[in-house]
Amino acid sequence: MNVRAADFTKVVHAGVEADPRTGAIMTPIFQTSTYVQSAPNEHKGWDYSRAGNPTRDALEVAFAALEGARHGLAFSSGLAAEQAIIQILNPGDHVLVCDDVYGGTGRLFRRLFAKYNLSFEFIDMTDLVKLEAALRPETKMIWVETPTNPLLKVIDIEAVSRIARRGKALLVVDNTFASPLFQSPFEWGADIVVHSTTKYIGGHSDIIGGAVMVNDDALHEQIKFVQFAGGAVPGPFEAFLLLRSIKTLAVRMEKHAANGMEVAHYLKTHPKVAQVFFPGLPEHPQYAIAKRQMRGFSGMVSFNLKGNYDDVVRFLQKLEVFSLAESLGGVESLVNHPEKMTHASVPEEMRRHLGIGSQLVRLSCGIESAEDLIKDLKRALA
Ligand code: P1T
DSSP: OOOOHHHHHHHHHTTOOOOTTTOOSSOOOOOOSBOOOSBTTBSSSOSBTTTOOHHHHHHHHHHHHHHTOSEEEEESSHHHHHHHHHTTSOTTOEEEEESSOOHHHHHIIIIIIGGGTOEEEEEOTTOHHHHHHHOOTTEEEEEEESSOTTTOOOOOHHHHHHHHHHTTOEEEEEOTTTOTTTBOGGGGTOSEEEEETTTTTTOSSOOOOEEEEESOHHHHHHHHHHHHHHOOOOOHHHHHHHHHHHTTHHHHHHHHHHHHHHHHHHHHHOTTEEEEEOTTSTTSTTHHHHHHHBSOOTTEEEEEESSOHHHHHHHHHHOSSSEEOSOOOSSSOEEEOTTTTTTTTSOHHHHHHHTOOTTEEEEEOOSSOHHHHHHHHHHHHO
């Protein structure tokens, strides 16, 4: 299980051509808002940077290549990308959403879009019978995040795509946790793939960004229109940084995955750890699906600590290599307390139902030495 050999080459070259004017090997940062025209609406293909910018264009080609898609679109954040996807729907449409999603995704759907007469129903999509029964004539979209945030449940994309086809609903997959190198949702029947590029694709905790990839030309036109008309685009500098990040995605993902695996195995033997959530452990309830659908398990590991909330806070404060912070997917290891941080906006009853409680801790294993990560956890757990 690992990054495909061809992907090491792909990430270095995706979307990048030597600059035709200078031969510069790196894509220039076209830090411009507008472009001189020779006559009204006669120009070299760019008229205004909300509509298009050469640095962003190169990034969008790279995004498409990462997911093996026909089209890529860049957004100013992961949530802006999600927003653009939802904005192709019409009032009255119904969306089925997997119950364990990033807190901000749930907040976007529940608090922002519900008031535009769109309805969102959150269900456990590891239960396909339940999913099929929830389908209605007005269900226009099925929204899957896999592995899920923060409980790392794995949803069978191929099986959900069969249900989506039967219901004539679009299947959206948030592929942020797996990264494009460990999971290819289009190969399992997804219609739209979305990423928070703030995470693994950016990889250095210095960018907020989002990506949408699609194969269908008409769907691309619809989402591109939202991008243009709504304007939630990244600037050229962010686009440049992402192009730079993508070149090292394959080597980073291999190390994240190796560290995640070692940390998960260490935690499961620790007497103060009650339960470990990691799709690469054979005892994970969807291990068979994860092995079939994923090529690696990335660096996300969640676990429940024994004791009470004060014990959890003491543990978090004793960590030295892991920093207590929101976000994930960067080269440096982070630790998060979902209940009080990333998932504080999830209704309490839902959190209780899912098992996002005071004892739950989420790790994003960076690319430091696994030995140092385990030493840090050992000292903080002592
Ligand atoms: O933060 P932003 O770039 O807008 O991306 C939102 C988002 C979308 N999808 C998934 C799976 C995510 O995890 C996120 C953001 N998540 C965090 C900030 C976090 O710490 O979980």
